[in-house]
Amino acid sequence: MKLSQLQQGQKATIIGFEQLSNDVRKKLMVxxxxxxxxxxxxxxxxxxxxLQVEVRGISLAVRTNIADSIVVEKS
Incomplete structure (x- = not known):
C-alpha cells in the first residue's frame, strides 16, 4: 500500500521507497x-x-506524488 492511500488518522509502518531519485530519498530520510x-x-x-504526516512526533508536509512512492504497511 502507498502512503498516499491512507485515510485520515490511519497509522502505518514505512516499508521502503519505489521510483525515487537518490536525492529525494536522502531528503526524506533526513x-x-x-x-x-x-x-x-x-x-x-x-x-x-x-499530505500532513506525523513521524516520530514531528509533523511534515509531503507532496502526493512523493507519497505515491512510499510503501507502507497498515498497523
Missing part, C-alpha cells in the same frame, strides 16, 4: 521517513496536495 518507522496521516490539504 526528515525522519526511514524504513521500519511508524507514520500517521494527519490530514490532506483541501485540494488533496500536500
Amino acid at each position: 526528515m525522519g521517513l526511514l524504513p521500519q518507522t511508524p507514520v500517521r496521516l494527519v490530514r490532506r490539504a483541501p485540494m488533496g496536495d500536500p
Whole structure:
C-alpha cells in the first residue's frame, strides 16, 4: 500500500521507497521517513496536495506524488 492511500488518522509502518531519485530519498530520510518507522496521516490539504504526516512526533508536509512512492504497511 502507498502512503498516499491512507485515510485520515490511519497509522502505518514505512516499508521502503519505489521510483525515487537518490536525492529525494536522502531528503526524506533526513526528515525522519526511514524504513521500519511508524507514520500517521494527519490530514490532506483541501485540494488533496500536500499530505500532513506525523513521524516520530514531528509533523511534515509531503507532496502526493512523493507519497505515491512510499510503501507502507497498515498497523
